Amino acid sequence: MTELRELARRLLSEGTVNAVLGWEEGPRGARPAFVTTPDGADRLIFDPRCVHDLASYLSPRRPHLKKLGKVAVVLKPCDARAVAGLIRETQIPRENVVLVGVRCGGVLADPESTAPLSETTVADRCRGCPDREAKLADHVVGTAGAGFPGPSRRAQKIEELAAMPVDRRWDFWQAELSKCVRCHACRQVCPLCFCERCMADKSLPRWIESSPHARGNIAWHITRAMHLAGRCVDCGECERVCPEGIPLGLITRKIAQVVSDRYDFRPSDDPAVPAPVGTYRMDDPQEFIL
C-alpha cells in the first residue's frame, strides 16, 4: 500500500500525470477514486475489495477523464487486459496513460464484503486466473497471494448446461433473460463497450427491439456476446452490476471458451496480439459447414 501511495505521490508531484485513478475507502467498502493532488495519494488503497475494473474509465466516451490530460491508472492483471484491448482498438494512445500494476491474488466477489479473501469468498472468475501481475504496466507494486485454483464454478455450470437437452437450456435462459429490464448497466460498465452510439440504440433499422421483452432481450444479449467474442477480458463487471442478477458471466465465459478452443486464443495484456475475430487462418476448423 505504501509503495502504491509513494508512487502515486511521485507521479503527481513530478507532474508526470495530472490524476491517478485508483481505489479508496468508501462508506460501503472500496470504491473508485480520482486523486489529483500529491497529498491525496494517501487515500489510495488496494485490497481484495478492489474489484472494479478501472479501465472502463479510460474509454474516450468518458469526457471527465479526458479533461484531466495524462493520467495514471491502477490495474489488476485483468484490468490490464482491458487496457490492452483499448490500445489495440485505438481508443487510447499508450503514451497518454501511465499504467500502475498491482500484484493480485484474486479479489472478493463483493466489494462491500468485509470477509477475508478465501476459497468461499473469492470472485468466481479469479479461480484459475494465471496472472499475478500486468506485463503491460509501467510500474508494478505490491505483493500477491498465490491465487485460487480452477476450475471456476461457472465452468462447471457451463458444462452442466451443455449436458442438458436443448429445450431445457432454452427454458433456463428464457427464465434468466426474461428478467432483463434493459437498463444497459452491463454495457455501461464494460470497459470494451465504447461505441459512440450503440447499435441497440439505432432505430433505422432497429435490429434490437428496445423495450424489455423476451425477444428484444435475447437479441440484445446475443449481440453483446458476439461483440465481446475474443475481446472480453473476464473482468466480471457486467454480471456484478446487473440489477436482476442475470448470470451474464456464463455467456461471456462460454464465448471465451469457444474462442480459446477453436482459435487457441486467450485475452492477454499484449496490445500487439491481434484479436481472433477480425483475423483468420485459411485452415480454421469448419466442421459445422456443409
Next chain:
Amino acid sequence: MGSHEHSHEHSAAQPLATRIQHMTGLNPLKCYQCGKCSAGCPMATETTTRPHDVMRLVARDQLDRLTDADGLWLCLTCETCTSRCPNGCDPARTMDALREILAARTNGKNHNAIRAFHRSFLTQVRNHGRLFEMGLIMSYKLGGGPMFADVTTTPSVLARGKLGLAPHNVKGLEEIRRIFEACAAQEDGA
C-alpha cells in the same frame, strides 16, 4: 472427412472400383496407368498380371479376370508399388481387398499353393495363437504344397535348435478363436 473415413459397406452389385473404395477408402480410379508400380515390382518378371494391370482390371470392372490373376497371389506385399505410386493409389492395399473378395471364390485354377499356405498359416494361428513353424511345414507340405527340398533340410534346421517340436498355446486362445469367428461374421455381414 479424411480419406480414411469410409463406409466399409460394399456389395457385389456395385462396380468393383466402388466396392474397393468402400472397403479401403482409396479411389482406384486415380490410377493413370503410369506403370511405376510394375516397374518396381519384384515379381513383375514372373507374373503376367502386374500391379498396374490389376488397377486397370479394377477400373474396367473385370473381377472374373482377376480371379486367376497370378500377380494377385504372388504378391510379396513388399509395398514398393504403394510407396512409389504418384497418386497414392496403394496397389498393395487394393490387392489385399481383392484377395479378400476372391477368397470366397474357389474356382481359381492357379496358385492354390499360395492359398494353401495362407490357410495352413492361419490354421496354426487359430489353433495355437502363435505360429507353430514345424506344424506349418508339416500341414502345408501335406496339404497340397509343393514338396521341395525343404523336407531334406529340415533336419539341419532342427540341428541348429531352430524349430520347436511342440506347439506353444497362448492363454488367450479362446479370445483368438473369438476374433477369428467375429471377423468371419463381420465379413459375411458386410
Next chain:
Amino acid sequence: MARIGVFVCHCGENIGRTVDCAKVAELCGQVPGVVHSVDYKYMCSDPGQQMVKAAIAEKGLTGVVVAACSPHMHEKTFRRATAGGGLNPFLCEMANVREHCSWIHEDRDAATVKAVDITKTIVEKVKRNVPLSTIRIPVTRRALVIGGGIAGIQAALDIADGGREVILVEKDPSIGGHMSQLSETFPTLDCSQCILTPRMVEVYQHPRIKLYSYSEVESVEGYIGNFKVKIRRKARSIDEDKCNGCGACTKTCPNKKIPSEFDCGLGKRTAIYVPFPQAVPNLPTIDRAKCLLFMNRAKGRPDTCKKCAEACSKEAIDFDQVDRFVTEDVGAIVVATGYQLYTIGKDQAKPNIKGYGEYGYGTIPDVIDGLQFERLASASGPTSGKIQRPSDGKEPKRIVFLQCIGSRDPQKGMDYCSKICCMYVAKHTMLYHHKVHDGQATVFYMDIRAAGKGYDEFSRRAIEEEGARYIRGRVSKMWRDGDVIKIQGFDTLAGEPIEMDADMVVLATAMRPQPGIDSLAQKLSVSYDQHGFINEAHPKLRPVETNTAGVYVAGACQAPRDIPDAVAMASATASKVLGLFANEMLEREPTVARVDESSCAGCFHCERVCAYGAVEHKEIKDRAGNVLRVIAYVNPGVCQGCGTCQATCPSKSVELAGFTDEQIWSEIQALGV
C-alpha cells in the same frame, strides 16, 4: 412516399408455365407503395423495356422491380432501361422468379406463392434504394511490369509502343529470363537468342521504358489507376552512369570458379560478372557473397583485392554502394515473374513438396534437368554446344529422358501438368541426335501432350524420323553402378519390365512459380493457388486479370506456359492496360462502403477485416486544428464492395451502398408471417 412499379415477366413459357404471373402482378399491386404492377410476355424485349420507361414517366415511379430472370442475366438491361426512363439506374432491382422459382418447382400454387414472396421482398428493398452514381477516379497512365523475361519484355514493349510509359523491374542483373538460356525453340528449332536479343535491346533503347534491373518491388500501395510502388535497387557495386561495359573488370577478377547461374551450374563465372554476353544492360555486377573484398569485409578484415577497380579506366566500381529505393506512381501493374524448375533433392522449400528418393534425391552425377541440357546444347554454352556429361566430359551414347518429374505427381505435391515438357523433350532428343550421330535417345513418358500448332507433327518427327525411342511408363528406380546409370522401368505398352543402362539422364522437372511469389502476391493483394501460381480473375473470360483491379498477369507465373502462350498473354495484358489508360478517369460501380462519421468510434475492426486496405484513418479536428477523434474512412477507389466491414462494425457505422442494413432488414421483414 415510395411509388414503385412492378413488372412481372412470363419469359415466354419459362416463368409463365409454373408461375401465375398475372396473379403475382395483382398481389404485388396491393403492396403499399406499389403504384403500378403489370405482367408481360417478354420484359427484356424492346416493347417490354419501353413499358418500364413509359411507366416511370407516366406514374412518376421512384423505383422499379422487374420480376424475371436472375439479376446476373438482365440486371444491366433493366437498369439501362430505368436510366432511359429518367430514373437513377440503381433504383431498379430484379426479383429472380425464374432460376430461383419457376425452373425449380412444378407445383404451380407453391411456385406462385413463392414468386409473390420473392417480388415483395425486392419491393421492400427498392423502397429503400437511393440514387447512386458511378464512382470516377483519376488514372495515372504509366504501367509497372514486374519481371523481365519474355512475357515482361513483350508486355513492356506493347504498352510502350501504345504510347504509355512503362517501368520494367527485373530482379536479376539482366533481362531475358529463361528464354535467353534456351538453345533452340520448338517446334521450329529457331535459335532462342537470335529472336530474343533484338527485343531485349529494343527494351533498353525504348524512350518510354524505364528499366530497373537488379531491382525488386519492395511495397505496393494504392489501387487501380493510383498505385505507389517502392522499388529496391540492389547495390550492384557499379556506377551505371560511368560504366561503359568494356569488360576489363571481369577479366581481372581472381575468383573465377563460381558456378554460373546462367549456365545452370555447368559453367563458371567470376565474382564481378556479366551473366551472359548479350546481357541487357551490359553492366557488370559484383556478387558480394563471392567477392574476396566483401568476404573479407564480412569477417571484419581489411580490403585486399581491388583488382576490378584497378582495371576500370572509368572509376565505375563502387564498393560502398548501398541499396537505393525509388518510388514510382503507376496506374496498372503487370505481374510476369515467370517460373523456376523443381529439383528432386531431399530438401524442399515447402513441406508438401517431396523429393525423389527413388531417383537418388539429385545426388547421382550425370542426371541433369532440362534447362541444363539447353545449356549443353547451346552454341554459346559451357561446352560450346557439345553434348558432354558433367562428370567426366564424355559424350553420352545412351541418353534417357524422363518426363513428368514432379508434374502430375500428387504424392510429390504437384498434381498439374507442366505443359511444355513433352515438347521440349522431343526437341532435346532431336538436338541430341543431330549432335551425337551414333547415340540413342530414349524417352520414358506417360502421355504425349502436343496440342498446339505444329506441335504433334514435331513430336511425331522426333520418333518417326529422328530415331527417338519412346517408352510409355514411369521409372520406378534409378541408381548409379560404376559409371552407368541403371534404370528400372516398365513398358506399359509391351507389358514388360525394362532394366536399362544410361550414360546420362535428363529429367523434365516440373515448372513451379518463382520463390517469393507469395510475398509479392500479398503485396499486390492478388490471390494464388496452392502451388503459388497467381489466380486469374476468371479462368475463361478474364484470363489475364487478377482479382485486384488494375493488376494483370502474364506468362508462367500464372500457370505453366510456353513462349507463344506467354507472349500472347503479355500482349493481352498490354491491351488491358492500354484500354484502362484510354481514359483519364475510371468509372466504377458504386457498391462501396461509407462510414457514418457521427457514430464511428474508431475501433478499426473494419480495417482489420478489409482485404483491400480500403479503410483509412481520418482525423476529425476542431476549428483550431486539434484532433478530436480519429475515425475510419473507406476509400471508394479501393473498396470492392464485399461488406465484411459492415457486418463487423459493432455500432453499424459502415453502410454498403446497395446492400444497406435497412434494405436487408426490410427484405427479412417482408418475409414475415
Next chain:
Amino acid sequence: MDSATPAAAGGFEPRITAFVCNWCTYTGADLAGTSRLQMASNVRIIRLPCTGRIDPMFMIKAFERGADGVIVSGCHPADCHYNAGNYHARRRFAIFRELIQFLGIDTGRITFSWVSASEGAKWRDIVNDTVTRVRGLGPFTAYRKLVVDPATVPAAKVTSKEVPA
C-alpha cells in the same frame, strides 16, 4: 425428391430464409435453375455480396419474423470473390452457432454451407436436406412466442441463485 414434395395436406411446411453470397451460392442456385433441378419450394433467398456481409443479426431477425430455419451459404475457402470475406464469416458463424446452441436454440435450424457457382446440385441437396431436417424439428414456435405471450415463458427450474458470482 421426397423433400421436394410438400407434406401431406395440413402438414407443417417450414419457412426457410437463406442468406447467400452473390458470386458463388446465388450463382450456384441460378445454375440449379438453368439445370431445372427440382427442389423444395420453402426457401426464400436474400442476396448479399459476400458471406462477409452476413451479420448474425440477419438470422436473429429471420427467426423473429417467423422463419423456422435459416441457410447461410457462400464461396468455398480460397474461392471468395473478395479474397477473404468467407474466412471472416467462418469465424463469426462458428462463434454464433455455439452461442445460440448454448442459449438453447437447436442448431439443426441453421445450415451453413459452401456452395460454389458450379454446384447447382449441391444447392438442391442443401435446400432439400434443410427443409427435411427443419420439418422434423417442427415450427420454431418457441422463438415466435417470445414477444406475444409472456406467460409461455416457463417458470425457472434452475435459477440464477444457484449460479455463483
Next chain:
Amino acid sequence: MSIGYFPGCSLHGLSREYDESLKAIAPALGLELVEVNDWSCCGASSAHSSSHLLGVALPARNLAQAEDQGIAEVVAPCAACYARLAAARHEIAGDATLAGHINKVLARDFRNSVKVRSILEVMKGALPAIGSKVTHPLKDLKVACYYGCLLVRPVEVTGGYDDPEDPSSMEAVCKAAGATPVKWNRRLDCCGGGLSMSRTGSVVRLGAAILKDAKAAGADAIVVACPMCHSNLDFRQKAMAQRGAWDGEMPILFLTQVVGLAMGLDAKALGLGRHFVRTDSVTTRPAPVAAGEVG
C-alpha cells in the same frame, strides 16, 4: 528405458538368435524389455491377404494386451510384425468405423494408445549408448545394410523415422559399432518374403540378386533386421547355390549381433552358431580397444 517387447513367432522359432542377441545387448543399451503378456501371432501377410479385419484384429489384440499392461510403446524386432502392428495402429487411428469394429471384435475397451517402434528406430535412439559400450569395434568389416521392404515404408505407417527411399539409421548403428557400411543398390529390394516356402524359385532369384550386389559392392557381410530376410538370405543360400544362382558364402548378421560383437559379447551368446552360412570371417576380429574410443 523400459519398453514393451513383442518378439513374434519367428523369434521364438526359426530366428531365436535374433531374440537371444537382442536380449544380450539390451541391458548395455539401457533397454528394459517388458514382454507383452501372452502375445499372439500378428497374422503376418496371411491374415491381411485373407481378411482385412482379421489383419487388423490380430495385431490389435497384442496392442490391447500391451495397453492393459500399461505399456506406452512396444518394439517389434521382426520387420513383418512391426509392419502389421504399426499398420493396425495407423488404420485404427484414422478410421472411426474400423475402430468400432475392432472394439467389437476384441470385446474390450481398446484405446489404441500404444506406440509401435521398429528395432531401427529404437537402436537409432540408443546410438550414444552403443557408441559408449563398443569395446571391440568391427574395424575393417565392410557391411551391406539391408532394409528390405517393411522397415521404412510406407511412411504413413512408420511415421517417417527414416527416409523410405534413402534410409540411414542402420548404417548409423553399424558405424557406431565400428563397421564400414558400403554403398550398394539393392538394400530396399524385396528378398521374396513370405514366398520362402511356397515358391522357393522366386526367393532364390530375388535373394541371389541381393547377395551379388552386396558382394560387388565389397561387403564382407549383410546386416539385416528381419527374421524373414535373414532366413531367405541365410538359409536359402544353399538352394541358390544348388540352382547355380550364387556361388559364395555371404554371412548374414542381425543388427543386434553386429552391435553385440562390437561390445565384445560371445558369438555363441549372440546365437551366431545357429546360422547356416558360417560367420567365422566376422567373429575372428582384431584386438579390442578401450570402450568409448569409437563412435
